Amino acid sequence: xxxxxxxxxxxxxxxxxxxxxxxxxxxxxxxxxxxxxxxxxxxxxxxxxxxxxxxxxxxxxxxxxxxxxxxxxxxxxxxxxxxxxxxxxxxxxxxxxxxxxxxxxxxxxxxxxxxxxxxxxxxxxxxxxxxxxxxxxxxxxxxxxxxxxxxxxxxxxxxxxxxxxxxxxxxxxxxxxxxxxxxxxxxxxxxxxxxxxxxxxxxx
Numbered sequence: 001x002x003x004x005x006x007x008x009x010x011x012x013x014x015x016x017x018x019x020x021x022x023x024x025x026x027x028x029x030x031x032x033x034x035x036x037x038x039x040x041x042x043x044x045x046x047x048x049x050x051x052x053x054x055x056x057x058x059x060x061x062x063x064x065x066x067x068x069x070x071x072x073x074x075x076x077x078x079x080x081x082x083x084x085x086x087x088x089x090x091x092x093x094x095x096x097x098x099x100x101x102x103x104x105x106x107x108x109x110x111x112x113x114x115x116x117x118x119x120x121x122x123x124x125x126x127x128x129x130x131x132x133x134x135x136x137x138x139x140x141x142x143x144x145x146x147x148x149x150x151x152x153x154x155x156x157x158x159x160x161x162x163x164x165x166x167x168x169x170x171x172x173x174x175x176x177x178x179x180x181x182x183x184x185x186x187x188x189x190x191x192x193x194x195x196x197x198x199x200x201x202x203x204x
Contacts, residue, residue: 014074018065025065029058032075035150036082042145043086043138045130053089057082072159079150080160083142090138132182140175143168 010031016024036057040050060081068077133141142161146152158165 010074014068014070017062018068025062028074032078033058035075036078039079039082039145039150040086042130042133042149043083043141044089045134049089053086054082057085060085073156076152076156076159079146079152080162083146083160087138087142090141132179132186135182136175136178139163140171140178143171144175144179147172 010028013024013027013031017028033054037050037054040053040057041047044050044053057078061078064081068074133144136144139161143157143163146157146160147154152160154165154168157163157168161168163171
């Protein structure tokens, strides 16, 4: 199916869905459930929570269809709802962590490092990147994921996160530096890191 045909069909589904056609909205869910779930999973790093978040994002979109601006790309609008919902979840999660740590009167304890030998496999490397993403602020994490995993332009990311393009560029630049520094520190601190020459994941 060509992009033109797909866009025309999406326009028809949108018009019908806005008019109250639930079946048409179901077609939109089928068309965009992949990118929505992937964004949720990258943001939340938990399959079950990601599935729940994706369902809630679609529900929010359905309830707010009357506010959708036809001049705006539907996928950008939908990912904006999704990323904002995930950011809210992350903020609530962090508030719970802070509350628990305060009650326990201790510093936050990081997840114990897994025993690793030799070079990291791709799966282990992906897991390490996800852990590094956890240390970014929710908005910075969203910007990184939208840019490098969803391939959105600076303009689309700015629209999705309600930021200026200059703010997006600044956040991505800072996030790249933080990730690179954290990766190098992780490599140096690991007991199996002696003699390694691994470089931080490249985000360009």
